[in-house]
Amino acid sequence: MMxxxxxxxxxxxxxxxxxxxxxGVRDRVLHGLRPASPRNPxxxxxxxxxxxxxxxxxxxxxxxxxxxxxxxxxxxxxxPSPAAGAPQLRYGGAVTYDQAKGVLLFFNGADRAGGAxxxxxWDGTRxxxxxxxxxxxxxxxxxxxxDESRRVAVMFxxxxxxxxxxxxxxxxxWDGSNWSQVATAAAPAIDPGQGALMAxxxxxxxxxxxxxxxxxxxxxxxxxSFGGRQWVDLxxxxxxxxxxxxxxxxxxxxxxxxxxxxxxxxxxxTWAWDGADWSRLSPSVAPPQAxxxxxxxxxxxxxxxxxxxxxxxxxxxWDGxxxxxxxxAAQPDSGFSYVLMYDTRSRRVLMYSQDDGxxxxxxxxxxxxxxxxxxxxxxxxxxxTPVAVPADQVPALIKQxxxxxxxxxxxSFVPSGLTATVRASGGDYTVTYTDDLHTRSVxxxxxxxxxxxxxxxxxxxxxxxxxxxxxxxxxxTAALSGRLLFWTEPGSVDPSSPYRGAGGVPYTLSAExxxxxxxxxxxxxxNPV
Numbered sequence: 001m002m003x004x005x006x007x008x009x010x011x012x013x014x015x016x017x018x019x020x021x022x023x024g025v026r027d028r029v030l031h032g033l034r035p036a037s038p039r040n041p042x043x044x045x046x047x048x049x050x051x052x053x054x055x056x057x058x059x060x061x062x063x064x065x066x067x068x069x070x071x072x073x074x075x076x077x078x079x080p081s082p083a084a085g086a087p088q089l090r091y092g093g094a095v096t097y098d099q100a101k102g103v104l105l106f107f108n109g110a111d112r113a114g115g116a117x118x119x120x121x122w123d124g125t126r127x128x129x130x131x132x133x134x135x136x137x138x139x140x141x142x143x144x145x146x147d148e149s150r151r152v153a154v155m156f157x158x159x160x161x162x163x164x165x166x167x168x169x170x171x172x173x174w175d176g177s178n179w180s181q182v183a184t185a186a187a188p189a190i191d192p193g194q195g196a197l198m199a200x201x202x203x204x205x206x207x208x209x210x211x212x213x214x215x216x217x218x219x220x221x222x223x224x225s226f227g228g229r230q231w232v233d234l235x236x237x238x239x240x241x242x243x244x245x246x247x248x249x250x251x252x253x254x255x256x257x258x259x260x261x262x263x264x265x266x267x268x269x270t271w272a273w274d275g276a277d278w279s280r281l282s283p284s285v286a287p288p289q290a291x292x293x294x295x296x297x298x299x300x301x302x303x304x305x306x307x308x309x310x311x312x313x314x315x316x317x318w319d320g321x322x323x324x325x326x327x328x329a330a331q332p333d334s335g336f337s338y339v340l341m342y343d344t345r346s347r348r349v350l351m352y353s354q355d356d357g358x359x360x361x362x363x364x365x366x367x368x369x370x371x372x373x374x375x376x377x378x379x380x381x382x383x384x385t386p387v388a389v390p391a392d393q394v395p396a397l398i399k400q401x402x403x404x405x406x407x408x409x410x411x412s413f414v415p416s417g418l419t420a421t422v423r424a425s426g427g428d429y430t431v432t433y434t435d436d437l438h439t440r441s442v443x444x445x446x447x448x449x450x451x452x453x454x455x456x457x458x459x460x461x462x463x464x465x466x467x468x469x470x471x472x473x474x475x476x477t478a479a480l481s482g483r484l485l486f487w488t489e490p491g492s493v494d495p496s497s498p499y500r501g502a503g504g505v506p507y508t509l510s511a512e513x514x515x516x517x518x519x520x521x522x523x524x525x526x527n528p529v
Contacts, residue, residue, distance in 0.1 A: 086127045086357055086374035087120040092140025093354055094158070097341035100151045101176045104341065104352060104359075107155060110140035115161045119174070122352075122359070122371070124345060132178045139168055143198040149205040150228050151175070156198065156209065157190055167191070171226070184231050188224045189213060195244035201254050204275045208254060210240065210247065223278070238278045240271040248294040248340075250303040250318055257305070259289035264456065264475025264482050265512050270323070283322035287314070288438035294318075295340040297349050300364045304349055306332065306340060310421060310432060311386055313338075315367070325437065332360035332367040391420045394431055395529040398422070402429045404494025405505060411444060413525035415518055418442065427494030440513035442522060446499060447508045449486050457481075464523070465489065473516075483519050485509045 093109035103121040115138040119130045136142075142158030152173040160168055169187035173180050190196045191213045198209045207226040212219055221239035225232045245258025245268075254273040259266060266289045270281045287307050294305035303318035313334040315326045332338075335355025343350045349362040350370075357374030360367045389397055391414050402408050404427030414420075418433040418440065430445030449470075451459065456475040461468050469487035488504040499506050509526075511519050 087118060087129070088116065089354060089357055089374070090115055090140070091337065091354070092142075092158070094142040094144040094155055095339040095341070095352055095354070096144040096146045096153050097343060097350075098153055098174070098176060099146055099148060099344050102343075102345040104343075104350065105144070105146075105153050105174060106352075107136070107142065107144065107174075108138075109142075109354070110138070110159075110161050115140060119179070124343070124370075127374075130177070134181075135179050136170070136172045136181070137168075142168070143196060143209070145198045145200050145207050147173075147200055147207055147226075147228070148202065154198075154207050154226060156188070156226075157196070171231070182229065184229070186231050186233070188222065188231060188233075195242060195258060197245060197247040197256060197258075199247045199249065199254060201273065201275070202249055203253065208247075208273060210256060212241065212243065223273075234276075236277040238280070240269060240278055240280070242269055242271075244291075246292040246294040246305060248303055248305075249296045250320060251296055251298070251301060252320065255294075255303060255318060257287070257292065257294070263478035263480070264473070265478070265480060266482070270318075283318075285323045285325075285437060287316050287323050287325070291336070293338055293340040293351075295342050295349055297342060297362070297364075299347055304340065304362060306334060306338070306351065308334060308336065308338075309438065311336070312421070315362075328366040330366045330368065332362075333358035333369060333373065334360075387422045387424075389420055389422060391418060391433060394420050394422060398424060398429055398431075398529055402426065404497060405429070405446065406491045406493075407489065407505065407528040409444075409489065409505075409507060409526045410529050411442075411509075411522045411525045412527055413521055414442065415440065415514060415522075427497035428499075440511075442509070442511045442514065444507070444509045444522075444526075446493070446506060447486075448499065448502060448506045449484060449508050451484055465526070479515055480513050482512045483510065483516065485519075485523055 087106060087108055090109040094107040096105050098105045098121065101121065103123045106120045106122070108116050108118040108120070117135045117138040119132060119135060121128050121130065136155065138161050139158035140161065142155050144153055144155040146153050152175050155172045155174070157168050157170070159165060167190055169189065171182040171184055171187065173182060188209055188211045190211050195212045196209065198207060201208045204225065209224040209226065211222050211224065219241055221241050223234045223236050223239060225234055240256055240258065242258025242260050245256060247254060247256045256271040256273065258269060260269050261267065268286045268289050270283055270286065271278050272281055287305065288309050291308040292305055294303055297304050305316045305318065307314045307316060313331050315328060317324050317326060332351045333353055333356065334351060335353040337354040339352050341350055341352070351360045358369060359371035361370045387397065395410055398408055398410060401424035410431065414433050417435050421432050423430045428446050430443065432441060432443045434441040451472045456477055457473055458476050459470065459472045462471045463469070464485065464487055467487055469485055472484040474482040486506070486508040488502055488506050491505040493499050493502070493505055509523055
């Protein structure tokens with residue numbers, strides 16, 4: 001198991017390069033990997049390449065970036081400091097909406113200094129801390145849903161903050177004033193880093209929990225039902241096998257949406273729960289694979305979802321048959337961790353950001369900020385602010401922003417219909433070209449990937465730009481498979497750059513949803529700017 005500092009270093013590196021991964025993906029990829037000492041890419045053996053720690057082939061292709069960019073996020077500070085009367089912001093808190101009381105309910109999570117088992121509510125105007133006689137132990141990553149029929153919030157599981165940090169399997173309910181632990185004969189088992197989704201099902205009047213566990217390399221999905229006293233493993237005939245995602249009621253049934261991997265590409269699946277079994281749906285349009293939260297909006301009679309794509313929140317709707325991406329004027333203040341809920345008091349959807357405490361509201365057309373941030377964002381990323389520009393404006397932006405790299409390469413050919421999102425600093429940059437629905441994506445920039453092999457994939461050494469380069473095809477049987485090309489370009493980077501020991505400029509080109517011919521047309525069009 002990689003030690004925590006090394007895990008954080010690798011995680012931060014890839015967030016800086018390609019954006020934050022979807023829920024669950026980071027832990028599943030980092031679990032069991034070991035850190036490697038820095039090496040010159042020209043001298044790496046292929047055995048080292050296969051064994052080294054890298055997410056690029058998976059994460060770069062998983063994450064695509066929107067051309068509609070939210071307002072710039074505040075710069076990360078050393079430690080969040082809450083405003084007076086607001087909860088200390090910690091990662092992995094549990095959030096839901098208490099319909100009986102008409103308040104947002106928040107059970108605090110963890111940060112680098114530890115955590116707290118604090119219970120807070122927000123009534124639309126102010127925060128109130130509660131001091132019940134009994135409280136669940138401090139934890140992060142617990143799941144919470146409001147049980148409408150029993151008028152209580154249900155919280156399950158999470159990760160303890162002290163060793164041995166075995167996943168918790170306890171169940172608690174909140175009645176608006178006090179916590180009560182529910183002694184259950186059985187409880188769902190959730191593997192660390194695996195997907196688990198929980199929501200209330202009005203049709204069966206129970207809380208439904210979908211869990212994924214892995215044993216011997218085989219993933220198994222379980223569907224559990226909680227009716228107020230016991231958890232019941234339902235054993236449906238069909239089950240979704242997705243890594244994380246989101247689940248919510250759409251006015252008729254529960255809809256589960258999550259990421260999967262097929263044909264060498266990062267794809268998504270939409271499933272429906274009818275109270276007895278899951279059925280996979282076939283929408284004509286599907287959102288990208290990314291972190292998400294969803295909720296039913298009864299006023300506008302639609303399921304509303306927000307997907308975080310490369311640090312940019314995108315708003316999508318589900319009409320019962322397919323998904324549609326909206327292009328509203330304003331984006332919510334989401335941060336990297338957020339929850340959607342329906343506020344029965346104001347009759348609107350709210351988004352609560354666990355990164356900075358901001359609360360945004362949806363009016364059916366756009367987002368508005370109703371509660372300003374109560375703290376600086378959690379210090380989990382130092383990403384440059386993403387900037388969306390037309391593809392033909394990328395060279396000018398790179399020239400202006402990137403001063404510590406020589407040569408600065410960019411493709412002169414990009415497939416039609418793609419727009420660009422740029423992350424750039426003095427000695428580093430990444431450009432992602434994607435279409436509006438993220439069915440095709442191309443990412444180019446500075447990084448040092450050492451991709452692992454794939455069952456149907458191929459890693460080879462080719463000659464590119466007069467030097468050896470690594471070329472990886474995730475699935476050689478799929479025409480639109482993910483592809484990755486990486487090499488070290490003769491040149492220099494800023495002395496403060498993390499790539500200063502690479503012996504040149506380590507460049508990477510990756511793509512999904514385009515043919516091999518298009519991929520190398522892009523690669524062969526790379527020129528200094």
